Amino acid sequence: MAGRGFTSSTQSIPDISQGPRHVAIIMDGNGRWARKRFLPRMAGHTRGVEALRGTIRAAIERDVEYLTVFAFSSENWRRPAEEVSFLMQLFIKSLQKEVSRLHENGIRFRVIGDRSRFEPALVKAIEAAEALTAGNTRLHLSVAANYGGRWDVLAAANRVLAKNPGAREIDEEALAAELSMSFAPEPDLFIRTGGEQRISNFLLWQLAYTELYFTDTLWPDFDSGTLDTAIASYRERERRFGRTSEQLTPARTVAASRDSDMECHA
Ligand code: IPE
Numbered sequence: 001m002a003g004r005g006f007t008s009s010t011q012s013i014p015d016i017s018q019g020p021r022h023v024a025i026i027m028d029g030n031g032r033w034a035r036k037r038f039l040p041r042m043a044g045h046t047r048g049v050e051a052l053r054g055t056i057r058a059a060i061e062r063d064v065e066y067l068t069v070f071a072f073s074s075e076n077w078r079r080p081a082e083e084v085s086f087l088m089q090l091f092i093k094s095l096q097k098e099v100s101r102l103h104e105n106g107i108r109f110r111v112i113g114d115r116s117r118f119e120p121a122l123v124k125a126i127e128a129a130e131a132l133t134a135g136n137t138r139l140h141l142s143v144a145a146n147y148g149g150r151w152d153v154l155a156a157a158n159r160v161l162a163k164n165p166g167a168r169e170i171d172e173e174a175l176a177a178e179l180s181m182s183f184a185p186e187p188d189l190f191i192r193t194g195g196e197q198r199i200s201n202f203l204l205w206q207l208a209y210t211e212l213y214f215t216d217t218l219w220p221d222f223d224s225g226t227l228d229t230a231i232a233s234y235r236e237r238e239r240r241f242g243r244t245s246e247q248l249t250p251a252r253t254v255a256a257s258r259d260s261d262m263e264c265h266a
């Protein structure tokens with residue numbers, strides 16, 4: 001998009017008036033949504049897919065370029081086998097059902113996470129969806145599945161070492177290039193639904209300077225209105241990345257606007 005550079009958000013200050021380029025969401029609260037209605041947890045997961053469909057549409061309408069959602073964590077294998085298996089089947093079914101619509105809408109689909117534990121049918125469905133949508137650029141949709149932030153950092157470090165046998169040190173740039181989200185700028189806005197205020201091993205490296213937003217809304221109830229509230233909160237933030245307010249764009253510091261020639265340097 002014009003005027004939006006491709007540098008890491010920790011190196012340059014994004015213009016918040018343009019809204020977030022990259023939104024990362026922990027979609028939490030499906031089980032509680034179902035329990036409130038005396039339904040099985042699985043009903044909450046099924047409704048969660050619908051909430052995701054609406055969120056993708058809303059993100060496109062709001063010019064979000066990257067949407068990254070946490071669907072299944074590396075810790076979620078600890079859940080009852082029946083629920084794990086339901087979630088895996090739901091993933092396959094949703095992919096099969098939605099992939100052509102994603103493609104028609106210009107969405108590039110990716111899965112981030114360790115696929116080695118997935119059954120072959122799921123791996124095949126993921127690979128087919130990624131291949132079909134590989135040329136799309138309207139929205140980069142990444143689904144984190146069997147994903148863990150620690151796994152991501154360690155896997156990246158191991159890839160750097162494998163490429164540089166005998167290396168004694170790893171630098172930030174080399175590591176970042178091997179992370180599963182290396183294709184994207186770091187998230188501008190992180191949203192967690194469901195009321196918990198924790199990161200739960202999501203994008204540990206990439207969230208270093210992301211603006212965090214927590215809401216009690218349960219994921220199946222999340223809609224364009226909730227997204228707008230989160231984006232409105234984001235627009236009120238001042239992203240300083242270690243600098244002082246006065247160092248930011250002179251226009252924003254009214255008193256200093258006349259005599260300040262300070263600009264924000266990356
Ligand atoms: C999020 O909802 C979906 C997954 C983790 C797969 P939960 O299933 O965690 O719902 P709660 O937190 O129990 O309500």
Ligand code: IPE
Pocket residue numbers: 026027028029070071072073075076196198200
């Ligand atoms: C985090 O949700 C992972 C996903 C939404 C997929 P959980 O509901 O599993 O998180 P914790 O374990 O309660 O923090």
Ligand code: MG
Pocket residue numbers: 028029030194
């Ligand atoms: Mg939960």
